Amino acid sequence: MSRATPFHKILIANRSEIAVRIARTARELGYRTVAVYSDIDVDAVHVAACDEAMHIGGTAAQQSYLNIDNLLAAARRSGADAVHPGYGFLAENASFAAACRDAGLVFIGPSPEAIAAMGDKARAKQRMREVGIPCIPGYDGDAQDDAALAAEAQKIGYPLMIKASAGGGGRGIRRVISPGEFSVALKSARSEAQTAFGDSRIILEKIIAAPRHVEIQVFGDRYGRLIHLGERDCSVQRRYQKVVEEAPSPAVNANLRETMGQAALRAAETLHYEGAGTVEFLLDSDQRFYFMEMNTRLQVEHTVTEEITGLDLVELQLRVAAGEPLGIEQKDIHYTGHAIQVRVCSEDPQENFLPQGGRMHAWQPPRGIRVEHALKNGVLIASNYDSMIAKLIAKGRHRDDARRRLILALEDLVALGPPTNQSFLAQCLRHPVFASGAATTSFIDDAIDELTIVPESQRRCAAIIAAVLLASAGERRKTARATADGLLSRHPTRWELELDGALVAATLHSLTPHTTEVRLEGHTQRVTLRSIDADLSRFDIEGHCFDVPYVFTEGELQFRLSGQVHRAHDRSHHSVMREEGSHDGRIHAYMAGRVVAVHAHAGENVSRGQALVTIEAMKIEHTHMAPTDGTLAAVLVETNQQVTLRQVLAEVSTQATA
Numbered sequence: 001m002s003r004a005t006p007f008h009k010i011l012i013a014n015r016s017e018i019a020v021r022i023a024r025t026a027r028e029l030g031y032r033t034v035a036v037y038s039d040i041d042v043d044a045v046h047v048a049a050c051d052e053a054m055h056i057g058g059t060a061a062q063q064s065y066l067n068i069d070n071l072l073a074a075a076r077r078s079g080a081d082a083v084h085p086g087y088g089f090l091a092e093n094a095s096f097a098a099a100c101r102d103a104g105l106v107f108i109g110p111s112p113e114a115i116a117a118m119g120d121k122a123r124a125k126q127r128m129r130e131v132g133i134p135c136i137p138g139y140d141g142d143a144q145d146d147a148a149l150a151a152e153a154q155k156i157g158y159p160l161m162i163k164a165s166a167g168g169g170g171r172g173i174r175r176v177i178s179p180g181e182f183s184v185a186l187k188s189a190r191s192e193a194q195t196a197f198g199d200s201r202i203i204l205e206k207i208i209a210a211p212r213h214v215e216i217q218v219f220g221d222r223y224g225r226l227i228h229l230g231e232r233d234c235s236v237q238r239r240y241q242k243v244v245e246e247a248p249s250p251a252v253n254a255n256l257r258e259t260m261g262q263a264a265l266r267a268a269e270t271l272h273y274e275g276a277g278t279v280e281f282l283l284d285s286d287q288r289f290y291f292m293e294m295n296t297r298l299q300v301e302h303t304v305t306e307e308i309t310g311l312d313l314v315e316l317q318l319r320v321a322a323g324e325p326l327g328i329e330q331k332d333i334h335y336t337g338h339a340i341q342v343r344v345c346s347e348d349p350q351e352n353f354l355p356q357g358g359r360m361h362a363w364q365p366p367r368g369i370r371v372e373h374a375l376k377n378g379v380l381i382a383s384n385y386d387s388m389i390a391k392l393i394a395k396g397r398h399r400d401d402a403r404r405r406l407i408l409a410l411e412d413l414v415a416l417g418p419p420t421n422q423s424f425l426a427q428c429l430r431h432p433v434f435a436s437g438a439a440t441t442s443f444i445d446d447a448i449d450e451l452t453i454v455p456e457s458q459r460r461c462a463a464i465i466a467a468v469l470l471a472s473a474g475e476r477r478k479t480a481r482a483t484a485d486g487l488l489s490r491h492p493t494r495w496e497l498e499l500d501g502a503l504v505a506a507t508l509h510s511l512t513p514h515t516t517e518v519r520l521e522g523h524t525q526r527v528t529l530r531s532i533d534a535d536l537s538r539f540d541i542e543g544h545c546f547d548v549p550y551v552f553t554e555g556e557l558q559f560r561l562s563g564q565v566h567r568a569h570d571r572s573h574h575s576v577m578r579e580e581g582s583h584d585g586r587i588h589a590y591m592a593g594r595v596v597a598v599h600a601h602a603g604e605n606v607s608r609g610q611a612l613v614t615i616e617a618m619k620i621e622h623t624h625m626a627p628t629d630g631t632l633a634a635v636l637v638e639t640n641q642q643v644t645l646r647q648v649l650a651e652v653s654t655q656a657t658a
Contacts, residue, residue: 003222004323007082007106009034011075012050013096014086015065016374017390018298019046022084025314034078036071038064040382045374054078065089068099075105082106082321088386091297092119092168108321110296114271118294121165122203128291131266136282136290138205140165146186149204153182156206162186164193165201168295170240172196175207192621195596208290210440212251212283213237216264217305219316220273221326228261229305229313230335236428238353238444243421244428245301246340247308250399250437251283260289267294276302276317300343300391303372307339307395338399340406342429344373344390346381348419349452350500355617356418357383357592361551361558362535364414369394369405381418383592383617389420399437403429411563416551423564427451454564459499462561464518465539465548466568467495467506468527469557471516498569585633585652587624593617595641595649604632606652613637613649630654 009032012019023033023046035050038057047053054074057064064070066089075083083100085091091109094116100107109115118124122140129135138160139152153160153176162185164172172193174185186202194200217229233249234242252260264279278299281289302313311328320326347353360379365371373390381389392409396402410426431447433439444451471493492509507519515528528540537548537559550559557568597614600606606626613635614623626632633653637643 005106006322008032009078009080010082010084010108010318011036011054011071011078011080011105012046012084012086013065013071014084014089014091015041015044015046015385017046017372017388018086018088018300020049020374021372022086022314023049025312026084026318029315029318031318034074034080036065036074040380040384043379045376045379049374052078068093068096071096072099072103072105075100075103080105082108084108084317085297087297087300092295094119106321108275108317110271110273110275110277114273115296117271118277118296119166121163121167121293122201124293125203125291127270128267131270133263133267133291134289136205136208136292138203140203144201146183149186149202150179150182153204154179156204159207161205161207162189163203163205164189164197164199165203166197166199167193168197168293170237172202173240208282208284210285210442211235212249213242213280213441214249214252214260214283214289215278215280215299216260217299217302217313218264218268218273218277218279219313219320219326219328220268220275220277221320222274222323223325224272225326225329226265226268226273227326227328227330227333228264229309229311229333231257231260232299232301232304234301235439235441236434236443237441242301242343243444244340244342244425244434244439245304246338246399246402247304248335248338251287256287256289263289263291267291275320276313300388301341303370303391303393304339304341307370307393308335308337309333310336337395337397338402339393339395340399340402340429341391341393342406342410342425343388344392344413344415344425345387345421346389346418347387347421349421349424350419350454351590353421354590354622355383355387355593357381357617358418359553360389360415360417361553362414362416362549364549365390366392366409366412369409371409375415384594390415400435403435413563414549414560416549416558416560416565419567420565423454424451426563454500458562458564460520460523461541462559462564462566463497463499463504463506463520464525464527464541465537465559465561466497466499466557466566467504467508467518467520468516468529468539469537469548469550469559470497470568470570471495471508472529472532473552473557494572496571498571500566500568503571585627585630585654586648587612587627587650587652589615589624589643589647589649590622592644593622593642595637595639595643596621598635598637598639599623600632600635600650602632602635606630606632615643624649626652628652628654 011034012022026033033050035047035053036056037047056070083105090096094112097107098112125135125140159177162174172189174189176182176185190200213234214231216231220226231249232247234245236244267279276298278295280292283289347355363375370393394402394406407426407429495506497504509517518527530538548559593615596616599611608628610626611623630652633651635650637649
């Protein structure tokens with residue numbers, strides 16, 4: 001018997017690339033869409049991607065998308081009769097799903113009861129054990145006092161994991177190697193869990209040595225039909241955040257796929273599950289798998305499953321939510337080729353992956369592959385949200401085919417603005433461990449030095465290009481000419497530039513209107529600037545020709561070379577550069593964000609490395625330390641204050657106090 005719940009207009013309770021992606025499929029199926037936005041997102045791409053847009057909040061941008069009352073009011077005002085939660089924010093919030101149902105809105109996702117059952121990680125593991133699904137050994141009981149948890153940790157044995165019971169997305173997780181670390185890690189995990197999920201309860205898990213992270217995509221309808229769509233391998237992670245995802249997994253054969261698939265279906269069956277869900281497992285070196293959690297929503301990495309199955313998972317979500325039967329049986333699922341996805345994030349790998357906000361001055365996605373994004377030239381990347389700004393997905397006939405195509409796409413990507421992990425991702429894909437299909441969850445930690453190094457030959461080439469472009473820019477401003485002819489001085493000229501934070505000196509001597517001799521670090525090379533326009537230059541360095549996209553903004557030159565973005569400033573008139581290790585006692589914010597803690601007060605004596613101020617940016621906390629021993633002369637911020645990049649947070653005086 002049909003139990004239809006038809007709807008016509010969908011409010012997308014999310015932002016950025018996932019909102020754009022949902023709107024695209026919804027439009028193809030004939031649905032109207034409504035975007036929501038905070039003050040900071042008024043000009044965002046996802047707003048323009050929908051038929052209508054509703055304002056849902058003010059300056060506390062992160063909280064705007066978490067305000068259930070405002071979202072329901074937006075649905076009422078717009079006439080929407082369905083809500084798609086996307087992922088993140090309220091996507092796995094049982095109270096939100098229930099509120100939508102109570103308001104007469106179709107919630108495009110599982111029932112509130114299913115969300116609640118899997119949202120509590122302790123109860124979820126207990127439920128899985130009841131139906132015979134293996135779980136990681138650990139503790140998920142009700143006793144939550146420090147002494148009881150320390151005793152349970154001793155029983156489990158070290159090393160172990162502390163995890164937020166209500167957690168997800170890598171929040172509230174701490175790795176503990178020895179008993180001496182347990183108390184501090186427990187306090188930190190509880191604090192983050194309370195902030196992120198409003199629930200400080202935790203569970204303990206034994207660490208599985210060098211596992212694979214393998215998840216199974218499941219789908220159910222309200223008539224009891226359940227299918228799985230195979231596995232995704234999400235082992236390449238950093239700080240428990242996924243970085244690279246692929247389907248199928250290079251570690252899973254047909255028999256294991258069927259066994260894990262059936263376990264995932266049993267998990268979904270216990271919930272009478274409806275919609276899209278993902279059952280996540282750890283796979284050890286002996287191909288034994290253990291249940292970790294079930295995500296009751298669409299996943300960031302759903303794209304790779306779509307690529308190898310040919311299915312549109314958002315379309316399936318909409319059809320199931322409207323009361324249609326799945327219309328697909330397990331025997332209908334076939335896998336073709338291989339797909340790999342990388343998450344492009346606004347963060348600086350050279351500075352310990354610090355999240356960064358700011359304007360995207362030049363954005364040009366690569367051709368020939370799938371790119372999910374909500375970017376355009378000039379768009380603001382806000383520090384209030386997650387650092388992921390785009391996803392690149394390549395499909396190939398086989399794994400190495402997809403891998404090569406994705407490396408090429410990353411090298412072709414133009415993303416000039418805040419720093420990104422573009423080059424780091426390409427290095428991950430090139431690395432022989434990943435190329436061989438052997439990467440585990442420890443891959444990035446084990447290979448981090450190899451993955452973040454910039455070859456010296458590229459640094460030298462980048463310095464040459466930066467010197468020529470900076471010199472050319474100066475001459476162009478004088479002559480207002482838009483060609484390469486006669487841009488550089490005919491006399492040898494010394495230039496000092498700061499390239500990626502390091503001071504470089506170069507001497508330029510124009511030999512012809514097009515060709516310049518550049519002397520750098522004792523080496524002389526002949527450089528021909530073949531062409532230059534507003535955003536693209538073409539260089540010939542000793543017979544090696546290549547295109548260099550670039551932008552000038554606020555006195556900074558940014559350009560892409562071999563997939564790596566470099567930043568340069570003209571320092572020719574800066575006679576004194578600060579010596580390494582020197583300081584003026586000021587502590588500057590090294591990202592924009594919100595102050596979540598001030599650890600010391602003015603007048604206190606502090607030690608070098610002591611925590612002074614903690615800032616949260618893009619879901620990650622960053623603690624700023626005292627640069628030297630001394631007295632804390634001033635604290636210039638307070639808790640919950642929004643700060644900008646390089647804003648002075650505090651000042652430490654090194655003068656002796658009486």
